[in-house]
Amino acid sequence: MTVATWAGIGSVLVLALLLGVVRPRRPTGVEQFYLAARAVPTWRNGAAISSESTSAATCLGVAGLIATHGPQMFWYPIGAAAGFVVLLALVVAPLRRSGTFTVPDFAQWRLGSPALRRVTTCLVLAVGVVYLVAQFHAAAVMVGLLMGLPAWGGWALVAGPAVVVALAGGMGSVTRVQSGQFWLKFVLFAGCAVVLWCTWWIAPRPRPYRFTGFVAPDDPALPGIVTILLACALGTMGLPQVVARVYTAPHGRAARRSIVAAQVLLGGFLLLPPLYGILGRAHVPPEAAGADGIVLLLPSVMAPGPVGDVLTGLLAAAAFAAFLATSCGVLAAVAGAVSSCVAAPGVGSFRAAVGGVTVLALLVTAATSPGSSVVLVLVGFSLSAATFCPLLVLGIWWRRLTDVGVAAGFVAGGGATVLLVGAGAVGLNAGLATACPVAVAVPLSFAVMVVISLVTPGRVPGDAEVSLVRMHQPDDRSSLRGGRSSLGHSPYVDDYRPLVELWGKRVSRPRSRP
């Protein structure tokens, strides 16, 4: 089994390096490095978005939770996929047309506050680190279970190649790795699922270990289920690494179609974890492994011998591809936000930020104990839903939003999330609030942003209407030539034609930021 696992992981590593490092052309500019030159084709972008979203939590964690906790866990992937529809309906095209290149950049461009940009960058860093820690811990579980390696071996196997790919070509390399590995994951997970289900049907069927528990949820649990669905949906639409992919599309229309492509691909992929969850519930006792390990143990339990070893190796390769693709994407998105906040955007600062973010994530990983990857990812979802989701929705659609209102919403929503997650971690039970902090934090964040914005009308940017017009004009009248950063030192091309057309007069050049 160890040989097959090493072979599977080695193959994924070689493929990632071929796709990400041995590239057809070197990145020549900052925009190419940060945003893959904003020229990623629709289906490739869709595959990359899907790859970003099918992390360790999806591939191993959800299946493991279905196996251990029953059918309630079916809701997680359904809710996460719903988030893309909301993202598509309210955010994608306007955000791309804003011409900014990260969520913090959008915050500063829309609301004119460098301080808000710094706060948003800190939140992006927090969500990104939580996501990376989930990947590293899941990798440690996998290498410990299948290869007998210590935990740091798993961290190094994921962090090392992810850093190499992100350093080599920035978002362009990451996009190629993610889109390539999405298809690899899809084929391997689907193929192994078919073989395992055929094994179960064709081979002399032992009495299943446990095939009960798929009962209807009790009525009192229904509000909780709906809340979990909403948490997954709103969390998905605010995730920085998902939003970053919107910026890599050539224009708003392509960005929309990329999300539809991702929706189609995810619809196929997300049917697989429940298939594994049902198999795991039937064949693997929950005490045999943690939630993240059940999928990896299935082949050896259901088909002991060489066939089981080969299937285990293939599943390990698919899981490793999931860790690597998600880690690359998170690293590129977070490094882009951090580097453009603390220094002038550039290849050097991007690479330095990749290194810094990786070291921080490894330190947090070492300081925390491995739990379920789904729990960690849900914390990231909750934080993202309570902060970025209101910022994006109100920033895109409501002219009267102010920087003070957003900052207050961040404090209220983010603070409530941290407090409730902390209370849940130490065993305090406040019902739905601690079980699903999003139920409290998201409405609170929206309400605080609206109320504080209304009481600070003097902080409404003078060009708010112009910003909104720019975001909502169709592509043929809006900028098609690329992005524009709010930073005075941005190297990006400015395009003021749409505003000139719209207002019928020339608009002054932007002034440099202090």
Add this chain to the structure above:
Amino acid sequence: MSGRRVAVERRPPALTCCFAVPDPDPVRQAAATALRRRQLRTGLATTALVAATLAALPALTAGATGPWTWLLVSAGAHLAWIVLAVAQVRRAERLER
């Protein structure tokens, strides 16, 4: 420099981020605002449909006792998201023609 302080009648304008604000043509501004409202209505309608589907899903599985029902509900939900996403894109692109 005089040490005398004077009361400021109006606070200074908020820090704007990039553009000096031009005087808009009222007709074009009205057209832009109308387009934005139509886009918002379309987006909110799709969001409401997503919320309604999310709320209805647990009720749909109220009688589910086996894994196959859950798999079917899961597949149906993903299909619904795809249909809603395609419909949203078509409506949005039609609005912007």
